[in-house]
Amino acid sequence: MKGAFKCLAVTATLWMSFFLIVDCYDPLDPNGNITIKWDINSWTPEGYVATVTIFNWQQYRHISTPGWLLGWEWTKKEVIWNMVGAQATTQGDCSAYHSDPIPHCCAPNPTVVDLLPGVPYNQQVSNCCRGGVISSYSQDPQTALSAFQITVGNAGTSNTTVALPVNFTLMTPGPGYSCGPPTKVPASQFPSTDNRRVTQAFMTWNITCTYLQNLAQRAPTCCVSFSTFYNPRITPCAECACACASNSTVTAMSGATESTDTCIDPNTQYDDLPAISTGDSIEKSSQPDILYCTRDMCPVKIHWHIKTNYKEYWRVKVTITNRDFSRNFTQWTLTLQHPNFDNFTEAFSFNYKGLNPYGIYSNDTAVFWGIKYFNDMLMQAGPSGNVQSELLFAKGKDFKFSNGWAFPHRVYFNGDDCVLPELQDYPTLPNSSPRLQMSITCRVSMAVIGLSLIVLFV
Numbered sequence: 059m060k061g062a063f064k065c066l067a068v069t070a071t072l073w074m075s076f077f078l079i080v081d082c083y084d085p086l087d088p089n090g091n092i093t094i095k096w097d098i099n100s101w102t103p104e105g106y107v108a109t110v111t112i113f114n115w116q117q118y119r120h121i122s123t124p125g126w127l128l129g130w131e132w133t134k135k136e137v138i139w140n141m142v143g144a145q146a147t148t149q150g151d152c153s154a155y156h157s158d159p160i161p162h163c164c165a166p167n168p169t170v171v172d173l174l175p176g177v178p179y180n181q182q183v184s185n186c187c188r189g190g191v192i193s194s195y196s197q198d199p200q201t202a203l204s205a206f207q208i209t210v211g212n213a214g215t216s217n218t219t220v221a222l223p224v225n226f227t228l229m230t231p232g233p234g235y236s237c238g239p240p241t242k243v244p245a246s247q248f249p250s251t252d253n254r255r256v257t258q259a260f261m262t263w264n265i266t267c268t269y270l271q272n273l274a275q276r277a278p279t280c281c282v283s284f285s286t287f288y289n290p291r292i293t294p295c296a297e298c299a300c301a302c303a304s305n306s307t308v309t310a311m312s313g314a315t316e317s318t319d320t321c322i323d324p325n326t327q328y329d330d331l332p333a334i335s336t337g338d339s340i341e342k343s344s345q346p347d348i349l350y351c352t353r354d355m356c357p358v359k360i361h362w363h364i365k366t367n368y369k370e371y372w373r374v375k376v377t378i379t380n381r382d383f384s385r386n387f388t389q390w391t392l393t394l395q396h397p398n399f400d401n402f403t404e405a406f407s408f409n410y411k412g413l414n415p416y417g418i419y420s421n422d423t424a425v426f427w428g429i430k431y432f433n434d435m436l437m438q439a440g441p442s443g444n445v446q447s448e449l450l451f452a453k454g455k456d457f458k459f460s461n462g463w464a465f466p467h468r469v470y471f472n473g474d475d476c477v478l479p480e481l482q483d484y485p486t487l488p489n490s491s492p493r494l495q496m497s498i499t500c501r502v503s504m505a506v507i508g509l510s511l512i513v514l515f516v
């Protein structure tokens with residue numbers, strides 16, 4: 059009865075935290091956001107030149123290839139005469155211009171993409187040209203931003219006549235962001251490299267965009283499985299964690315992968331898989347995943363194996379498996395919440411940073427990411443489609459293997475909440491399993507019988 063109440067209470071707590079994530083903000087990164095800063099640096103005879111910078115303040119959510127798309131709406135008849143370090147995706151109708159050259163973009167609602175690395179120097183500004191990829195702030199603050207320069211015409215030429223662009227949108231591969239209204243903020247200051255002189259923008263606007271997990275009402279994309287050294291049982295991912303396997307499997311060479319509710323028969327040999335188009339185009343990132351049929355249908359699985367128990371430490375092996383044949387994950391992140399992270403000692407082949415989302419309460423969260431050129435890319439499903447590391451914890455005062463304490467409370471892959479197994483499926487300690495207990499009793503009684511036999515015969 060007591061157990062049932064405990065289970066109820068835990069389930070209720072889990073549900074409550076689930077709604078917290080869905081409805082408000084991310085509890086593990088409460089201050090995470092993306093800020094767009096629009097600095098007007100000079101006036102021109104009919105407009106201005108501005109530097110637009112996208113800052114990713116999120117601790118573990120990066121923008122992966124094919125990168126960001128930034129859109130907005132002009133409120134007057136503004137045009138973009140020139141851009142450096144990025145480009146508008148469409149030119150729009152510039153037929154009213156007889157000038158040479160004509161504007162770069164006349165659309166009332168431009169959409170801008172970053173340039174690819176390797177463009178000529180005269181088309182670059184600092185922090186541009188990374189193909190729209192922005193790392194998370196934990197992974198690398200130096201590349202957690204992206205910038206371009208824009209020359210705007212028909213725009214007003216003073217701080218009283220210029221108008222703010224509105225209705226900003228930030229699109230990224232995956233769900234996306236909701237951007238607030240632009241607000242005028244104190245002008246940015248730019249210290250010189252030797253810190254002996256400070257210049258400042260003429261005007262600065264900020265736009266804050268926040269990640270909304272429920273923006274697209276998306277199904278989960280990852281699940282968690284468990285195993286331990288003390289129990290041979292492996293707890294698989296929860297059934298239908300991401301979707302339920304459909305009956306319409308795609309067989310080898312049929313190539314019929316258009317439908318989203320199909321999966322590949324797991325008996326299909328790796329070499330016989332239907333041809334998969336590769337590349338990083340923006341259209342491709344919205345294509346459905348190509349997976350083997352599994353009971354959870356998750357593209358990514360995180361496995362937490364409790365490996366070793368030492369006197370003062372315990373060791374966990376974490377494996378991230380890509381089960382998607384159509385996707386490589388570059389600059390992946392794994393975020394783990396576990397009460398023992400305040401005594402975390404070492405990660406053997408991942409980089410990591412402790413997060414302290416609530417400061418005063420506890421340091422129970424850490425973000426992990428790959429080591430550059432070694433395992434920072436999680437390859438498509440197949441023989442090399444996994445990355446792994448061992449984590450070493452010093453036993454904190456609350457340490458115990460019982461009651462599922464040694465399993466993570468929350469797991470995020472690339473900032474997406476992963477589905478944990480059902481509580482009743484968690485591996486248990488041998489002495490709390492009646493079947494194992496019986497066999498121990500059995501062994502003990504056999505030993506007693508054996509001993510008495512030896513005594514009898516000697």
Ligand SMILES: *[C@@H]1O[C@H](CO)[C@@H](O)[C@H](O)[C@H]1NC(C)=O
Nearest residue numbers: 089090091092093115116266
């Ligand atoms: C955006 O993030 C920064 C850095 O974490 C934080 O200082 C700022 O308050 C956040 N802004 C909003 C509107 O949440």
Ligand SMILES: *[C@@H]1O[C@H](CO)[C@@H](O)[C@H](O)[C@H]1NC(C)=O
Nearest residue numbers: 093094095113243244263264
């Ligand atoms: C505007 O955004 C920049 C970049 O994120 C940030 O450093 C600055 O503090 C923001 N200004 C205000 C007033 O929020």
Ligand SMILES: *[C@@H]1O[C@H](CO)[C@@H](O)[C@H](O)[C@H]1NC(C)=O
Nearest residue numbers: 131132133134167223224225
């Ligand atoms: C911005 O979006 C709002 C709401 O969708 C719309 O009413 C408004 O007309 C848009 N502004 C411009 C300049 O298009």
Ligand SMILES: *[C@@H]1O[C@H](CO)[C@@H](O)[C@H](O)[C@H]1NC(C)=O
Nearest residue numbers: 216217218219242260261262
């Ligand atoms: C415009 O700039 C002038 C001079 O720098 C300043 O006094 C004034 O407050 C500014 N007006 C607005 C609307 O920002």
Ligand SMILES: *[C@@H]1O[C@H](CO)[C@@H](O)[C@H](O)[C@H]1NC(C)=O
Nearest residue numbers: 298301302303304305306319
């Ligand atoms: C698969 O087929 C079985 C039997 O035809 C059916 O009961 C089941 O609902 C199907 N499952 C799905 C996901 O379509």
Ligand SMILES: *[C@@H]1O[C@H](CO)[C@@H](O)[C@H](O)[C@H]1NC(C)=O
Nearest residue numbers: 336337383384385386437438
């Ligand atoms: C993943 O990366 C490898 C190596 O760069 C490449 O050969 C492969 O085509 C990529 N796969 C996909 C699905 O993009």
Ligand SMILES: *[C@@H]1O[C@H](CO)[C@@H](O)[C@H](O)[C@H]1NC(C)=O
Nearest residue numbers: 370400401402452453454455
């Ligand atoms: C675990 O962390 C707590 C709080 O940070 C500290 O007081 C304690 O000494 C640590 N224990 C070990 C074994 O490192």
Ligand SMILES: *[C@@H]1O[C@H](CO)[C@@H](O)[C@H](O)[C@H]1NC(C)=O
Nearest residue numbers: 400414417418419420421422
């Ligand atoms: C969390 O970490 C911060 C900074 O390392 C430290 O000042 C604080 O005492 C820690 N809190 C706990 C509960 O361990």
